[in-house]
Amino acid sequence: MNFDEFTGQLQHRLGTPGTGETVRAARATLSTLGARIPEGAAEDLAASLPMEIDWYLTGAPREHGQRFDWREFVQRVAEIEGAEPQDAAYHAQLVMDLVAELVPPSDLADLRGMLPEAEDEENWRKLFAVVDAGGWVDSSASAP
Incomplete structure (x- = not known):
């Protein structure tokens, strides 16, 4: 998937009026996620994403492996x-749903294992709520 396809699909899911808002949501989610996980894990996850998007995981964070909880992530x-x-x-849930479609299942499983703190595990599951529900469903698509 290239950058235009990624942003087009994400824009449709988010219902944003323009590419700028869509890219801002992707950047916010992925750069914050990149700051939370170790650098090697960010690189693994980013490898399956368009190069314009993978930078948010790998290049945007000043420091990888930071420790913060779900509330801080959302903030x-x-x-x-x-x-x-x-x-x-x-928006983070929808970004992660699209990312989950592009990355190998093993990378997604590794990511899930890196995120929760013992006392905050239930909250981190919220990041994958759309993925776990079976993925995003296009409610605007007409049935055949």
Whole structure:
């Protein structure tokens, strides 16, 4: 998948009016995720993404492997995206759903194992809520 396909699919899922808002949501989610996970894991995850998007995981974070909980993750995403926290959390779920379609299942499983802190495991599962529900469903598509 190339950059235009990635942003087009994400824009449709997010329902954003323009590419700028879509890219901002992807950047906010992936750069915050890249800061949370170790550098090698970010590189593994990024390898399956378009090169314009993979940079958010690998090049944008100043420091990889930071320790922060789900609430801090959402706050950081919201701040970068310029969105309300509840919107940012939902956008992060949709970004991760698209990423989950592109990366090998083993990389996604490794990512899941890196995120939860013992006391915050249930909250981190929220990041994968759309993935775990069977993926995003295009409600605007007409049935055959």
